[in-house]
Amino acid sequence: LLSSSTIISWHQDGAFAVTDSIHHVAINNNNNNNSKSTKSKVLYHYVIAQCFCTTQDEQVPLIASDDAADAAWHSLEEIRKRVEAGQTTPGVLHVIEKAQSLYNAGFLSTTTTTTTT
Structure with missing residues (x-):
């Protein structure tokens, strides 16, 4: 969950x-x-x-819900390090790289909204 008023864009x-x-x-x-x-x-x-989805504010705090023990933002480099350390499965990195490629190529158009929690 996002913990404050947040502007996010998502692939609808x-x-x-x-x-x-x-x-x-x-x-x-x-x-x-x-x-x-x-x-x-x-x-x-x-x-x-x-x-x-994307957010304009990289410092938005996240709150883990009932389906996760923890939630956090990580850069691509941090995720690579977590994969190397065995803290994150390699599939996560693959999915993020795929999303970035699709977004950069214009295949993941987004819609913007403001969420409030």
């Missing part, structure tokens, strides 16, 4: 990309030969819709 046509994150858990099976084989089953499957 909806998500520009959709990805998923599938998490497995290993299960052990005994077959007829009494040898163990390891299989897995899906524990969680998240479908993630990536949306695009």
Whole structure:
């Protein structure tokens, strides 16, 4: 959530990309030969819709909602460092770079609004 009166611009046509994150858990099976084989089953499957927006104020404080433990603004360089440190998945960097390329090429037009919380 944005924590104050904020001017944001967003891509009004909806998500520009959709990805998923599938998490497995290993299960052990005994077959007829009494040898163990390891299989897995899906524990969680998240479908993630990536949306695009910009803000004119880079210092707007964010508040994590019920779907996140924390929320923060990061520069592209900070995200690269977080990926290298194992703090952020590489897919996040890929999505941001894709959004930036689409925006720079004029494929992600935006509509401006003011939010108040």
